[in-house]
Amino acid sequence: MNGGATAAARAHSNIALVKYWGKRDATLNTPAVGSISVTLDALYTDTRVTFRSDLTDDELWLDGCRSDATRVRRVLDLVRGYAASAGHPAGGQHAVVSSTNNFPTGAGLASSASGFAALVVAATGAAGLALPARELSILARHGSGSAARSIFGGFAEMHAGTASDGSDSYAEELQGRSAWPLAVAVAITERGEKSINSTIGMVESAATSPFYPAWLDSADGDLAEMRAAIAARDFTRLGELTEYNCLKLHALMLSTRPALIYWNAATVAAMHAVRELRSGGVPAYFTIDAGPQVKVLCLPGDAEVVRQALAAVPGVHEVRMSTLGPGAYRLE
């Protein structure tokens, strides 16, 4: 028996209210702009990591299927570095990683965010390490920029940082989820995988969009305004800024050459449904990431009317409701 050191963890997906697009350093995976997100209770990844002495390479099982372990290996290498320094046997071992999402993988629902956050918590746990949240966030960033935020619950801010080693490029909690309960509806308009990988899209935007410099320059203003809206618990301000920042991101994508068009017909129909809700007096605001799904922020008391309005949009397959979620944690 070579069961080895094992641990499991759960991390929740998050959606950015102020978006990240563009990399500062591709090797360190540091973002070109900061971002602010909410963690979602309803969408999560469970991951188990087992270091074993009998393996010749890392193995990734994603929703039961053997998958490419390249990005996982990059994070595990860093965890092995910590473990070796601490004299833990995991420092010299490969690992089996099994991960399951309770939502469609790779369809713009930030499965890499929850996935890499869960991986980091499980892997460091299996390697006997007790790292501070900031270190966990940095480790998660190496897997996926948005994963750095899923270490935390409630409202989290990711700092772009300026250090050449990426040591100041991490997320931290802005406000806990219980301080300001909000609801998020996720309208699934397409079940398949998205067509354009985000990392490649970011490189193309930086290389070709005439709007990329202004995207970078205008980020700090949006971050400051969003921090103020969260601190003041001003939902109108938070919502309007969320929608503006989302549309600015998609504007950047559309002005990339060739264009990055992530929307489908139902995406746009859902956007209009949200604007109609507002015209009817229901404060609801949409945001959309690098995929066709539409996420809608609202107050908990309006969650049902928002769900119904989205479910009635032609092309919306399913509406998942969520409240704000907790940070990543060990299972068992």
Added chain:
Amino acid sequence: MNGGATAAARAHSNIALVKYWGKRDATLNTPAVGSISVTLDALYTDTRVTFRSDLTDDELWLDGCRSDATRVRRVLDLVRGYAASAGHPAGGQHAVVSSTNNFPTGAGLASSASGFAALVVAATGAAGLALPARELSILARHGSGSAARSIFGGFAEMHAGTASDGSDSYAEELQGRSAWPLAVAVAITERGEKSINSTIGMVESAATSPFYPAWLDSADGDLAEMRAAIAARDFTRLGELTEYNCLKLHALMLSTRPALIYWNAATVAAMHAVRELRSGGVPAYFTIDAGPQVKVLCLPGDAEVVRQALAAVPGVHEVRMSTLGPGAYRLE
């Protein structure tokens, strides 16, 4: 009997391949960027102007209904100025203007372009003036920026100009329509009026979009590339640049605060249908103005397959086919 001096004219709508958005001078109605368009044979306005000594004000009849004559009066005042200098009685008279479109008014099909071009040709004709095309283009600009291009057929370029009196802000023909026959399909996705007036939208973009300076700065490059594509009759280059410039315009609109969202579900479905046509080997490229309609450029031999693909898109009510049209001309 006070029949007065009368003349009628026909002018065709145009669609910009390199778009105009933003004003240099609101009073002179000079654009902040140049533009290049094709004039469309299938969409036109017929306008009759009659100067009469018994009128106390100008009257506008649009598709049979009495309408607000404010913008028409501004153009007629300029025409009266020319007529007075020439000693023509129209210089001191008001006019009845009756105008009919053969397509839906105000739905993003550039009815103001064909409308003001027809007005200028009819009004100057009724006033006994024989002005050069450049002067007609400047007069039309005072009514609507895009109308300056509808004085010409085939491919026309509008110059933004730099003169403080607007005297170098006019359109001219780049290439006649017979030199390079192209087809344009217009997919009507909404019959109603558009929700946001273009002039107001332009002011809001200039005031609020962080992308507006880059929009202005990148225009000359697009104009030069489009001129080269037209001169070389390189359809792929013309099409790709048309689509890129259209998406850049909508990116600017989306990044305006509050956002200018002109697309509906069918608009986006039609965009994807065009991209699928290209994947299937049919060179077709979309462009969209400040409205939900989708205009698709293709080669004449592909017109029928493009028409069928657009007609099959859910939410497309009608597809109008056009070839390139002539410049504005006197009727009778």
